[in-house]
Every structure is written in structure tokens, then in C-alpha cells.
Amino acid sequence: MQKKVIFRGTLLPIALLAPQLVVTVVFFFWPAGQAVYQSMLREDAFGLSSEFVGLENFREVLADPSWVHAALNTLVFSGCVAGLALGLALFLAVQADKSLRGATVYRSLLIWPYAVAPAVAAVLWLFLFQPQIGLIGRGLNAIGIPWDYRLNGTHAMILVIVAAAWKQLAYNFIFFLAGLQSIPASVLEAAAIDGARPARRFWTIIFPLLSPTTFFLLVVNLTYAFFETFGVIHALTGGGPAKATETLIYKVYIDGVENLNLGSSSAQSVILMVLVVLLTAFQFRAVEKKVHY
Amino acid sequence: MATLSLRDVRKSFNATQVLHGIELEVADGELVVIVGASGCGKSTLLRIVAGLETPTSGQVVISNRDVTGLEPADRDIAMVFQNYALYPHMSVFGNMAYGLKIRGLPRAEIEKRVQAAAEILGIGALLERKPKQLSGGQRQRVAMGRAIVREPALFLFDEPLSNLDAKLRVQMRAEIRRLQRRLGVTSLFVTHDQVEAMTLGDRLVVMNAGRPAQVAPPMEIFSRPADTYVAGFIGSPSMNFIPATLEEGGRAARLAEGSAIQFADGPRPGPAGMPLILGLRPEHIEPGDGPDSLPLAVELIEPLGSETVVHGRAPGGLAVTARLPGAFSGAVLPVQLPAGHLHVFDAGSGRRLDP
Numbered sequence: 001m002q003k004k005v006i007f008r009g010t011l012l013p014i015a016l017l018a019p020q021l022v023v024t025v026v027f028f029f030w031p032a033g034q035a036v037y038q039s040m041l042r043e044d045a046f047g048l049s050s051e052f053v054g055l056e057n058f059r060e061v062l063a064d065p066s067w068v069h070a071a072l073n074t075l076v077f078s079g080c081v082a083g084l085a086l087g088l089a090l091f092l093a094v095q096a097d098k099s100l101r102g103a104t105v106y107r108s109l110l111i112w113p114y115a116v117a118p119a120v121a122a123v124l125w126l127f128l129f130q131p132q133i134g135l136i137g138r139g140l141n142a143i144g145i146p147w148d149y150r151l152n153g154t155h156a157m158i159l160v161i162v163a164a165a166w167k168q169l170a171y172n173f174i175f176f177l178a179g180l181q182s183i184p185a186s187v188l189e190a191a192a193i194d195g196a197r198p199a200r201r202f203w204t205i206i207f208p209l210l211s212p213t214t215f216f217l218l219v220v221n222l223t224y225a226f227f228e229t230f231g232v233i234h235a236l237t238g239g240g241p242a243k244a245t246e247t248l249i250y251k252v253y254i255d256g257v258e259n260l261n262l263g264s265s266s267a268q269s270v271i272l273m274v275l276v277v278l279l280t281a282f283q284f285r286a287v288e289k290k291v292h293y
Numbered sequence: 294m295a296t297l298s299l300r301d302v303r304k305s306f307n308a309t310q311v312l313h314g315i316e317l318e319v320a321d322g323e324l325v326v327i328v329g330a331s332g333c334g335k336s337t338l339l340r341i342v343a344g345l346e347t348p349t350s351g352q353v354v355i356s357n358r359d360v361t362g363l364e365p366a367d368r369d370i371a372m373v374f375q376n377y378a379l380y381p382h383m384s385v386f387g388n389m390a391y392g393l394k395i396r397g398l399p400r401a402e403i404e405k406r407v408q409a410a411a412e413i414l415g416i417g418a419l420l421e422r423k424p425k426q427l428s429g430g431q432r433q434r435v436a437m438g439r440a441i442v443r444e445p446a447l448f449l450f451d452e453p454l455s456n457l458d459a460k461l462r463v464q465m466r467a468e469i470r471r472l473q474r475r476l477g478v479t480s481l482f483v484t485h486d487q488v489e490a491m492t493l494g495d496r497l498v499v500m501n502a503g504r505p506a507q508v509a510p511p512m513e514i515f516s517r518p519a520d521t522y523v524a525g526f527i528g529s530p531s532m533n534f535i536p537a538t539l540e541e542g543g544r545a546a547r548l549a550e551g552s553a554i555q556f557a558d559g560p561r562p563g564p565a566g567m568p569l570i571l572g573l574r575p576e577h578i579e580p581g582d583g584p585d586s587l588p589l590a591v592e593l594i595e596p597l598g599s600e601t602v603v604h605g606r607a608p609g610g611l612a613v614t615a616r617l618p619g620a621f622s623g624a625v626l627p628v629q630l631p632a633g634h635l636h637v638f639d640a641g642s643g644r645r646l647d648p
Contacts, residue, residue, distance in 0.1 A: 186378035189345050194392035194443070195366040204391075208382045 032273065038266035050263075057267035066243065067251065067268070074247040077161060078225035084165040085221055086214065089172030094202070096173075097180040107177065114170035118231030125163040126236060149237065153244025156237045160245050163236060164229045172217050179213035180206070219283040223276060248272055295356040295369075295446035295479050296321050297342065302351035304337055311337050313503045314351070324473050324480040328490035329500030330526070336451060338500075339483045343449050344368050355446055371440035372449040375456060377432045379424040379439075385411075386420040389438045410438045413472070430461045437469070441476065448473070448480040454489060466492060487527050491515070499523045517636075521643040524572045524636060530602055530614045532572045535630075536640065541565040546637070550609040552585050557632040559648030563639075569646070572636035575602065575616040579629045589613055589626040596620060 007013045039057050043050040061067050096107050113121070131137040131148045140147035149155040183206060191201045207214075230249050233239060239246035239254060246254065249272065256265025297319040304312040311334045319325050327335045340346040342353055344365035353361045360368045371392075379388050386407055393403045411417040414434040424432055433453065440448055450469070454462045470493055473480050484490055490497050491511045499506045499514060499522070507519035518524035524532045537546040540553060543560035546569055547553045554571070561569075589605030601621040604614050615628055637646045 184376065184378065186374045186376055187380060189343075189365070190372065190374060190378040190439075191380070191391070192345070193343060193365045193370060193372050194439070195395040196391075197366065200395065205380060 035266045035269050035273070038262050039270045040263075041266075042263045053263070057263045058271070061264055061267045061271065067248075069243065070246050070248050070251040073157075073243075073245065074226065074249075077157065077164075077229075077245070077247055078222050080161045081164045081168065081225040081229070082218060082221035084161065085168040085172050086217055088165070089169050089217075090176050090210075090214075092169075093173050093176035093180055094206075096177055110173050111170045113166055114174075116167070118167060118229075119235045121167050122163055122232050122235030125159065125166070129159050149241075151241055153241055156241055156245045160229070160233050160236050164225060164232045167229075167232065168221055168224050172221065175213055175217055176210065179210045183209050215286065216283070219279060223279055226279075227272065227276065297447060297479060297481065298352075298354040299338075299342070300352040300354065302338065302341060302348045302353065304334070304341060304346065305349045311503050312341075312348070315505060317498060317505070317508065319479055319481065321479055322477040323495045324470075324482060324493060325496050325498060326482045326484060326490040326494030327498045327500060328484055328487060328494075328526075331485055333500040334503040335483045335485075335500045339372075339449055339451055339481060342447075342481060343370060343372050369446040370449055371443045371445040371447075372451065373433075373436045373440050373453040375452040377424075377436040377453075377456075379432060379435055381424055384421050384423060385416065385427070385435050385438075388424065388435055389442050392439065392443045406442045406444075407438075410441045413441065414438050429457050430465065433457060433461075433465055437472070441472075446479065448478050450480065450482040450484075452484055453482075454484070455486070462489075469493065487529065491527070499526060501526075517645070518572070519645050521570055521572070521638050524638070524645075528574055530575050530616065532574050532636070533578070533613050535571040535573065535611060535613075537569045537571050539563050539565060539567040539569055546571055548609075549611070550607070552587075554585075554630060554632055554635065556635065556637070556648070561637055561646045561648060563646070568640035570638040570640045570643070571630075572638060573630055573634060575614040577631055577634035578613070578615040579631055580615070580617055580621075580626060581629050582627045583629055586627045586629050587613070589615070589628055591624055591626055594621060 040052060040054055041050040042053045042057070092110060096103060096110065116124070126134065128134050129137045129147070129149060131141055131150070137147055146152075147155060149159045187209075188201055188205060191205050196204065226247075227249055229247070230253065233245055233247065233250050234253075237245045239250045248268065252265050252268045252272065255261045255268065259265075297317070299315050299317040302312055302315040303310065315338060317325070327338060329335045337346060341348045344360070344363060344367075348361065351361070352359055355368060355370070380391065383391065389407045389410060390403050393406060398406075407420070408417070411420060414437060416431060416434050416438060419427065419431060419435075424435065427435065433456075436453065453469070454465055457465060466489055469482075482489075482493055484493075491514075494511055496508060496510050497514050498508045501522045507514055507523045509517075509519075514523060514527055518527065518532075521534065525534070535548060537548050537554075539561060540547055542565075543556075543563060545553045545555045548571075587607045589603070589607060591603055591605045593604040595602040595604075599618070601617050601619065602614060603617060603621055603626055604612070605626055607613050613628070615626065638644065639646055
């Protein structure tokens with residue numbers, strides 16, 4: 001039942017597509033092209049002249065120990081954020097899927113964090129974990145755990161991971177809940193009659209049936225942790241202490257905006273761009289192959 | 294080998310009571326069909342036996358063991374669902390072996406049992422397939438196979454045939470009956486289809502609004518329905534109901550338009566003038582002219598090939614359906630109401646009145 005509308009002439013279709021195309025070109029293709037161009041230039045310290053250096057910037061970036069450090073940070077950070085956000089969201093979704101009193105209220109409340117701006121979320125977590133004024137921060141110190149994310153890199157990493165995961169929790173929760181609700185109740189009842197206890201039902205029936213959802217969310221979460229956590233990190237730790245929470249995307253900002261090393265920063269963002277392209281391609285390929293139940 | 298007893302099983306959802314004290318004894322190896330219109334509580338009753346719902350009060354006893362408080366897993370039952378409820382991510386083999394794996398049976402034993410069940414059901418060639426790659430009838434068989442391999446004490450069927458097309462339904466119906474006979478497993482079968490109920494059951498439970506209206510073998514339900522609900526529910530087209538009153542002495546009924554019918558089998562108890570409902574199955578109405586025949590004004594003729602169903606109206610405006618052998622055409626059909634086939638019900642309570 002496809003209904004195709006065929007336009008006569010080309011003016012109207014172009015006019016209809018134009019707003020979308022303009023937005024894409026101005027805010028994506030143009031800056032992306034600029035980044036690729038910049039990544040092959042080297043500017044002098046005063047920004048008065050620039051020379052073409054080919055792939056020299058890329059070579060320097062990849063050999064730079066601080067970039068490798070940031071890349072490792074990113075791996076740890078992204079892995080933990082995705083793991084934490086997925087695991088917790090799945091747990092909460094399973095709880096919300098039960099027929100509970102006030103389930104709708106509970107579900108709505110769990111969706112709210114998604115509407116909170118990253119910087120606001122960061123401030124919220126700051127109020128909790130700040131060692132002098134934060135509720136939990138003070139509590140930890142009171143019971144003898146020397147908590148200070150401003151001095152301890154591990155603490156800082158934990159804090160940004162928790163804050164970033166919390167932001168993504170709601171999104172994952174919605175998808176998991178929808179996935180759970182699409183599993184027919186009778187299949188779970190059949191498993192119960194077959195003798196499977198709740199834990200076994202979860203791991204042998206629910207979890208495999210959720211795997212397409214889980215995989216989709218894994219890619220989305222990794223993309224989120226890679227590229228969209230700048231705000232949280234910037235507001236909480238500013239990449240510190242001693243670059244302990246500096247991820248690749250944060251280093252792009254530091255090198256480009258603060259250190260004004262435009263060539264290196266552009267090269268880094270081009271590398272990130274390639275990464276996101278690969279990740280997306282991987283996802284599309286996998287989604288095509290994936291069996292849908 | 295098992296028996297099933299339901300003792301005063303009641304169920305309410307909030308303020309709505311859906312089951313009003315069900316009593317039922319199912320003998321070892323018996324197939325009891327619970328039949329009723331949708332919303333009569335038959336599926337709820339089955340789910341209570343399975344342990345998927347908890348009764349508000351009452352007991353479920355399987356082989357003299359009270360299982361009311363037990364989980365479905367601990368009841369030694371198997372259930373076939375209306376939508377088959379196969380595990381979509383497992384192969385046919387995986388589906389059938391799932392329950393056995395959980396019970397920790399040795400691998401060789403599992404394979405042996407699954408092979409044997411697949412053999413019986415004729416799905417031996419499909420063991421590697423996923424449910425998605427199967428037709429409706431094949432899925433049905435896999436669902437049956439999953440129940441069989443468990444060798445449970447009790448089979449529960451929740452309208453297992455209603456998702457199949459008409460031809461396959463007839464075929465699977467016969468197959469279920471054969472299989473149940475062969476395995477001798479005590480079974481409870483829920484359906485809304487009266488033909489399924491009549492052909493499958495050793496006994497029928499006709500449910501009406503959360504109460505068992507009659508529990509009896511199929512032919513008894515057909516020939517001696519306990520009340521007007523059962524009489525109207527079983528039989529197609531459904532029974533004609535004719536309002537009448539009891540004559541002095543209880544030997545006859547007087548119809549609204551004046552004529553009387555003598556009871557063939559003896560007097561009914563009750564005062565003269567007691568309102569009655571007379572029941573006559575369409576196939577028992579005889580065409581023919583006579584002194585006490587009713588001329589039906591024909592409204593609709595449904596030719597079914599070997600017979601014809603005629604819908605008409607008696608002089609008083611009463612709708613009457615007759616099933617005649619062979620073909621029929623015409624605007625008026627004079628019919629006789631044979632006293633020998635008459636069912637007599639109390640109009641007040643709807644209960645059957647016997648001599």
C-alpha cells in the first residue's frame with residue numbers, strides 16, 4: 001500500500017527539502033569539512049599564517065602519550081558508563097514491568113532525568129559528592145573514607161561515570177521497558193510451568209529476547225559516552241585532576257579552544273569522526289543481520 | 294496417573310467475582326472440557342489449576358496433594374496455550390527440551406524423549422527450525438510436544454485450536470483426542486467451541502457466569518440440558534424456546550396462542566398456570582399439516598446442502614427455527630411440535646423440569 005507522490009518540476013521538492021538540507025550543511029558538513037581541512041594545516045602561534053603539513057598532525061596526535069592516555073580514559077569511561085547505564089536501566093525496567101501499585105508514577109519519574117540538561121545534572125551530582133558541602137561527600141569523609149574527587153583521579157573518574165550514566169539511564173529504561181512489554185506474557189507463563197524459577201526465566205527467556213534492544217542500546221550508549229558527555233565532565237571535573245578524567249572529546253576542546261592548537265585539535269576530531277562513522281556502520285550492519293523475533 | 298479435584302474454588306478480581314464456588318472431580322485419564330461463552334470464567338479456572346492465578350478461596354488438589362499454594366513449576370502439569378507460547382529464540386528441539394533441562398535430566402534421556410515425542414507428532418524433521426519458520430499447525434504440534442515430553446500428571450489446554458483454520462482445527466481435534474487416549478493423561482480442555490467440546494470431552498462442564506451450569510457427558514448435555522442456558526448454548530442452530538403455561542394436573546402445556554401440547558413422558562410438578570419454557574431443537578421440528586400444526590411465515594432459508602435451516606415466525610410472532618432434511622422453498626411452512634422431543638423448563642428459574 002505504498003502511495004507515491006510525484007512532483008511535477010523540481011522547484012517545489014527542492015523548496016520542501018531546503019530547510020533540512022541547509023541545517024545539515026551549515027551545522028554538519030561545513031564544520032566537518034573545516035575540521036578535515038584544518039587538520040592538515042599548522043598555524044603559527046599568533047594565528048597569522050598557516051602552512052600545509054599533510055598528515056603530520058595525525059602522526060603527532062597518535063604518537064602523543066597524552067592522547068593515548070585520553071584514549072584509555074575514554075575506553076574506561078565509556079565502558080563503565082555503558083555498563084552501568086545498561087545494567088541499572090535493565091534492572092529498573094524489570095522492576096517497573098511488574099504489576100506494581102503506582103507503576104505509572106514510578107515509570108514517569110524514571111524518565112525525568114533524560115530531560116535534565118548535562119550541566120544541571122552535573123551540578124546536582126556536585127551537590128551530592130562535593131567533599132565539604134555534598135551530602136554523600138561529607139558522609140563518606142565522616143565514616144573515614146577520604147573522599148575528594150578534586151585530588152583523587154579515581155574518585156573523579158567514578159563521579160563523572162556515575163553522573164554520565166545517570167543521564168543516560170532514562171533513555172535506556174524506556175527502551176528496555178518497551179522491549180520487556182513486547183515479550184508475550186504467555187511465553188513467560190509457559191516457562192514458569194516448564195519449571196523455570198524467576199532468575200532462570202530472566203536469563204534463558206527474557207534476556208535473549210531482549211538482545212536486539214540491548215545491542216542497539218549498547219551502541220547508542222557508547223556513542224553517548226564518547227561524544228555527548230562533554231558537558232558533564234566540563235562542569236564536574238574539567239578533565240582533572242591531572243587529566244584523570246580527560247576523554248578524547250574533552251581533549252579536543254582543551255587543545256582547540258584553550259590551547260588554540262587548531263591543527264592538532266582538528267586532527268583529533270577527525271579521528272573521532274572516523275570512530276563514530278565506524279561505530280554507526282557496525283551498528284547498521286549488525287541490525288540488518290540480527291534476527292528479529 | 295493423576296486425579297484432579299477442585300473444591301469450592303472462588304475467584305474475585307477486586308469487587309468482581311468471576312468464579313462462584315467451582316466443584317469438580319476429574320478421574321484418572323479423563324478428558325474434561327470446560328466450555329462457555331467468553332467471560333464466563335473458564336480460562337481463569339484453568340489458570341488457577343495451572344497456578345498462574347491464585348484463587349480467592351478454595352482448594353486445587355492434584356492426586357490427593359493440595360497444590361493451591363504451590364508455584365506452577367511444582368504442580369507437575371503441562372499447558373498448551375492459545376497462541377502456543379513457544380520460545381521464539383529456541384529451536385523446536387530447544388523448546389521441547391527446555392523443561393527437561395531445567396529438571397536436570399541427562400542429555401541422552403532428553404534427546405530420547407524429544408525424539409519420541411517428535412515421532413508421535415510427526416515433527417521429527419523440524420527439530421532444528423525456529424518457531425518463526427513453522428506453520429500454525431506445526432507450531433501447535435511443537436506446543437503439544439513440549440507438553441508431552443514432560444510426562445506430566447495433568448495436561449491443560451487453553452483454547453489450543455482457536456488460532457488454526459477450520460480444516461486444520463478438525464484434524465488437530467481428532468489428533469488431540471487420539472493422543473490423549475494413547476497417553477492416558479488426565480486433561481482439562483478449555484474452549485468456547487461447542488463442537489470441540491462435544492467431540493473431545495469424556496465429560497463437559499458448561500460454565501455460565503462463573504458457575505458450572507451442568508457437568509455431564511456430552512450426549513447427556515445434549516439430550517437432557519439442565520437449564521435454558523445449557524439448552525441454548527449446546528446445539529446449532531440453537532434450541533427454540535416457546536413460552537407456555539402448565540395445565541391443571543401437569544400433563545400438558547398451553548402455548549400463548551391457545552393450543553396445548555400433551556407431555557409424552559408424564560406430568561410435571563407445579564401449580565396450574567405456572568409459566569414454563571418449552572424447548573425444541575430445530576432438527577426435531579417436523580414439517581407437516583395437521584389439526585394442531587403451526588403455520589410458520591418463512592423469513593429466511595439457509596440451504597446447507599444435505600439439509601435446510603428455515604427461520605420463520607409462528608402466528609403469535611414467536612421466532613422458530615427448523616432444520617429440514619433436503620431442500621425447501623416456499624413462503625409458509627406448516628410444522629408439528631413433536632411432544633416426544635420436548636424439553637420443559639421452569640420459566641422462573643430456567644431449571645429443567647422432569648416428570
